[in-house]
Amino acid sequence: MDLFTAVTALAGVGPTRAKQLSTLGIETLYDLLTYFPRTYEDRTKLVRICDLEADQPACFRAMVIRGPKTAHIRKGLDLTKVTVADESAQLNLTFFNQSYVADSLLYGQEYYFYGAVRGDYTGYGMQNPVFEPLERAGTATRRIVPVYPLTAGLSSGMLRKWISQAMQLCLPELPEVLPQVVLTRCCLLPARAAYAAIHNPPDFPTLEAARRRIVFEEFFLFTCGLMQLRASRQAAETIPWTNRDLTSFLAALPFSPTGAQQRAMEEIAADLGRGRAMNRLLQGDVGSGKTLVAAAAAYLAVRNGCQAAIMAPTEILAEQHRKSLSALLAPLGIVPEVLTGSLPAAEKRRVKAGLADGSISLAVGTHALLSEDVAFANLGLVCADEQHRFGVGQRSALQAKGRNPHLLVMSATPIPRTLALMIYGDLDVSILDELPPGRQTVDTFLVGESMRARINAFIRKEAAAGRQIYVVCPAVEEQEDAASSMKSAEVWAETLQRTVFPDLRVGLLHGRRKAAEKEQIMADFAAHKLDILVATTVIEVGVDVPNATLMVIEDADRFGLSQLHQLRGRVGRGSEKSYCVLFSSNKNPETVQRLKALCRTNDGFRIAEEDLNLRGPGDFFGSRQHGLPQFKAASLTMDMAVLKEAQASAAQAMADPDLVRDPCFPLLRRRIRTLFRDGAVGLN
Numbered sequence: 014m015d016l017f018t019a020v021t022a023l024a025g026v027g028p029t030r031a032k033q034l035s036t037l038g039i040e041t042l043y044d045l046l047t048y049f050p051r052t053y054e055d056r057t058k059l060v061r062i063c064d065l066e067a068d069q070p071a072c073f074r075a076m077v078i079r080g081p082k083t084a085h086i087r088k089g090l091d092l093t094k095v096t097v098a099d100e101s102a103q104l105n106l107t108f109f110n111q112s113y114v115a116d117s118l119l120y121g122q123e124y125y126f127y128g129a130v131r132g133d134y135t136g137y138g139m140q141n142p143v144f145e146p147l148e149r150a151g152t153a154t155r156r157i158v159p160v161y162p163l164t165a166g167l168s169s170g171m172l173r174k175w176i177s178q179a180m181q182l183c184l185p186e187l188p189e190v191l192p193q194v195v196l197t198r199c200c201l202l203p204a205r206a207a208y209a210a211i212h213n214p215p216d217f218p219t220l221e222a223a224r225r226r227i228v229f230e231e232f233f234l235f236t237c238g239l240m241q242l243r244a245s246r247q248a249a250e251t252i253p254w255t256n257r258d259l260t261s262f263l264a265a266l267p268f269s270p271t272g273a274q275q276r277a278m279e280e281i282a283a284d285l286g287r288g289r290a291m292n293r294l295l296q297g298d299v300g301s302g303k304t305l306v307a308a309a310a311a312y313l314a315v316r317n318g319c320q321a322a323i324m325a326p327t328e329i330l331a332e333q334h335r336k337s338l339s340a341l342l343a344p345l346g347i348v349p350e351v352l353t354g355s356l357p358a359a360e361k362r363r364v365k366a367g368l369a370d371g372s373i374s375l376a377v378g379t380h381a382l383l384s385e386d387v388a389f390a391n392l393g394l395v396c397a398d399e400q401h402r403f404g405v406g407q408r409s410a411l412q413a414k415g416r417n418p419h420l421l422v423m424s425a426t427p428i429p430r431t432l433a434l435m436i437y438g439d440l441d442v443s444i445l446d447e448l449p450p451g452r453q454t455v456d457t458f459l460v461g462e463s464m465r466a467r468i469n470a471f472i473r474k475e476a477a478a479g480r481q482i483y484v485v486c487p488a489v490e491e492q493e494d495a496a497s498s499m500k501s502a503e504v505w506a507e508t509l510q511r512t513v514f515p516d517l518r519v520g521l522l523h524g525r526r527k528a529a530e531k532e533q534i535m536a537d538f539a540a541h542k543l544d545i546l547v548a549t550t551v552i553e554v555g556v557d558v559p560n561a562t563l564m565v566i567e568d569a570d571r572f573g574l575s576q577l578h579q580l581r582g583r584v585g586r587g588s589e590k591s592y593c594v595l596f597s598s599n600k601n602p603e604t605v606q607r608l609k610a611l612c613r614t615n616d617g618f619r620i621a622e623e624d625l626n627l628r629g630p631g632d633f634f635g636s637r638q639h640g641l642p643q644f645k646a647a648s649l650t651m652d653m654a655v656l657k658e659a660q661a662s663a664a665q666a667m668a669d670p671d672l673v674r675d676p677c678f679p680l681l682r683r684r685i686r687t688l689f690r691d692g693a694v695g696l697n
Contacts, residue, residue: 014182016043023178025171033166045179046187046208048172049227049646050159053220056127057155063101067137070129072154074147075099077122081108081115097126104130105138123147125154157214176212184209190684191230192675195662202226211646225655228647232659233666235644238685240667243440247289249417254285254317254393262312265344266305268449274302277443278309281421284441285313291419297445298617299582300452303423304334306445307396308341310421315347315374319393319418323377324411328353328528329535330398333557335377342375352378352387355528383410396421425579446618453585457593457612459569459605468594469513472563476517476544480562480589484509484547485580487571489523500567506547514545522548550576552583559587569595570604577611578620 019041020026020034034040039048056072065071079096086092093108095118106126108114118124128142143153161172189196189204196203202210207226214220259278263270270278277295284291297303311321323338325331335351342349350373352364361381367373371390376382392415412418422440460468472482486502502523510519520543522534531551538546539558546552546561550572564584569577577595585591595608610623647655666672675681 014042016046016183016186017041018183020045020175020179022182023175026175030167030171033164036164037162037167042179042183045172045176046184046212047645048161048176049211051162052160053214054158054160055217056151056153056158057216059125059155061101062097062099062104065104065130067130067132070127072125072127073099074123074125075104077118077120077124078103080120081118083112083115097124105136106142107138107140109141111141118144125151127154157217157220159212159214173212180209180212188680189677190680191233192666192672192677192681194669194675195233195666199229199658199662201229204230224646228644228652228655229659229662231644231647232652232656233663234681234685234688236660236663237667237681238688240663241685243292249290250288251290251417251419253288254313254319256316257282257286257313259309259312262309262345266341270305271302271445271447271449273297273445273447274306274449277306277445280441280443281306281310282313285310285317285419290417291421292440293421294440294442295421295423295445296442297423297425298448299425299579300448300586301425301445302449303398303425303445304337305341306443307398307421307423308338310394310396310419311338311349311375312342312345312347314394314419317393319391320368320371320373320389320415321375321394321396322382322389322392322411322414323349323375323396323398324382325377325379325398327551328355328379328532331377331379332532334398337557338375338377347375349375349377352376352381353528354379354381355532356381387414389414391415392418394419394421396423398423425582453587453589453591454615455564455581455585455591455593457581457595457615459595459597459608459612461596461598465596468565468596471592471594472545472565473514473517475563476514479541479560481538481541481543481558481560482545482563482565483552483561483580483583484545484565485552485567486547486549487568489525489549499571502547502549505567509545509547517544518542519545519547522546522551524549524551550580552580557586558583560589562587562589562591564591564593565596566593567596569608570597570599570601574607574611574620574623575617577608578617581611581615 014022019031020039021028021031022042026034031040037048039045054070058072060071060073062073062075065073075097076099077095078098081093081095083091083093089110091110091112093111093114095106095108095114097104097106106128124144124146126139126142126144128139130137130139132138145151145154159169159173161169163169163172184205187205187208191201191204195201201207202222202225204226207223210219210223211227214223259282281291281293284293295303295306307323311323314321323334325334331351331353335349338349350364350367352361352368356364364373364376365387368376369388369390376389381387395411395415395418397411397420412420475482484505486500486505488499488501490501490503502521506519506521510517520534520538522531522538524531526534534543534546537543538561541560561584564581566572566577566580572580581593584593595611597604597608599605607623611620614620672678
């Protein structure tokens with residue numbers, strides 16, 4: 014058997030089990046070897062029965078002193094009871110539907126047990142402990158036991174058994190992907206030793222060494238791939254843009270750019286004159302003025318005889334960009350046109366024709382820009398807004414409509430620098446770290462249900478003053494499962510309109526409504542035809558209503574900090590003082606700490622650091638579409654030291670001309686290509 018033999022070759026894996034394993038992404042023996050434990054149970058330490066702590070699993074040695082006896086309680090329920098003891102105390106054990114125990118636990122014999130004591134004032138006992146005879150080599154006791162992520166129908170025991178089979182069959186076939194010079198320099202375990210120890214660790218120091226090796230490998234491969242991406246993009250030659258003077262653009266502005274905006278525009282202008290395709294990330298907090306910088310880049314594209322395309326994730330945001338860009342560029346003779354899926358057919362034909370013949374120089378749109386029938390006469394600049402909502406493939410598809418066009422990606426989600434270097438290692442980064450003059454700070458408060466009446470009174474006060482209010486709910490409609498305690502936008506909007514604010518105009522917006530309905534509702538809110546807009550996170554990105562001064566977020570503990578910060582950024586966009594109220598009944602100390610961090614600061618970068626530290630990168634954006642690589646073993650918070658070591662080693666290896674002669678080189682190159690081609694890291 015080789016590494017890519019199907020799992021059905023293993024004993025006990027038939028079609029049903031194979032289907033269950035497939036839901037975990039396991040189809041081959043190699044998939045099993047690279048399916049790593051999520052945690053480990055330390056069953057190496059033996060304690061006395063009298064030292065067992067309630068609800069704390071532990072391993073102990075004891076003799077059977079009574080039983081076992083099996084009683085049939087009812088259909089489908091048999092209880093087997095046995096009493097064991099050591100020199101310190103005795104303990105009652107109960108086994109549910111495990112009648113074989115009566116033949117396996119013999120009176121007067123000693124065994125090793127592992128389980129957790131449960132009980133109350135009526136007495137303590139242990140249910141369904143695992144056990145082994147003294148003479149058997151420890152498989153369930155007296156060892157470090159891996160615990161794997163599971164799916165319905167599978168147990169950790171099953172996975173341990175199949176992974177053990179897979180290692181016996183094909184671990185010797187596992188090739189080494191890291192160059193020998195890297196293994197030696199960084200004191201790393203060889204691949205086979207690391208994979209054997211990660212699944213069957215003899216002790217914790219060896220386990221840590223095995224995990225470090227596998228984490229290093231993931232970071233090393235990813236970094237090499239990013240370096241190759243950067244190198245290939247830098248090799249993409251373009252005609253240098255000679256007209257990079259922004260004097261006329263700046264003179265037409267009704268305000269002065271911030272220092273950060275000026276710096277970003279200068280960095281972009283320099284990129285455009287280098288004769289290679291620009292690949293730059295423009296990162297800035299909510300309201301930092303990214304649109305102005307994008308407008309400057311589009312202006313330079315048109316001045317150099319090229320077209321520019323700006324891609325937004327929603328039609329609402331695309332239309333808002335069109336309006337903002339029109340205000341900035343129309344006085345200079347550049348009129349942006351919008352292309353979205355809901356545009357009337359005749360309008361679509363007109364815009365597509367204008368892009369194809371070059372008469373339209375600036376297009377703003379959604380995924381509609383990627384359609385096969387959309388062609389550009391001379392696409393020179395691609396700009397993707399809210400970049401973490403677009404995959405590499407989507408950006409590349411738009412870039413493919415030109416000849417090595419320049420790329421500018423924008424993100425309003427501040428990302429800690431260490432994380433940004435990992436995610437955007439193939440891009441140059443410009444950061445807008447100051448807000449334009451007049452931009453309001455938003456006072457934020459964390460409250461419980463006891464404050465509901467006072468907050469409702471404050472909502473009424475703001476509405477009476479002619480201002481508007483957002484109310485955000487985590488769910489669209491009522492749920493029947495455990496999440497039913499979450500406020501739903503549909504039910505809460507009806508409650509507010511009927512019983513709380515019958516005299517105010519309440520609107521409802523969520524992602525399941527048709528595009529035309531969403532556009533109309535947002536247009537009504539912007540035109541002040543609504544006083545209160547109840548919505549889901551569909552308003553997180555890009556809605557600009559300067560008259561909105563209050564953001565109320567229900568069940569705030571259901572959102573990530575960075576997502577809450579994005580939502581808060583929807584208010585404070587006008588001249589009036591603005592507020593954000595976070596409702597939460599969650600008393601968990603970590604949750605309270607997390608939400609209070611938002612109350613302390615309006616600095617998105619500080620909030621991002623806090624969110625990353627408290628929640629980890631997997632939940633960083635409150636969505637799976639977060640642009641983070643999905644590593645199997647590595648953690649972008651726990652393994653930062655290994656990341657830096659792997660990045661340094663990757664840089665050395667990629668610069669070493671002898672690398673191509675290393676026996677591992679063909680496999681290394683193939684693994685990197687597979688990683689980025691198949692999206693195995695889930696990189697957006």
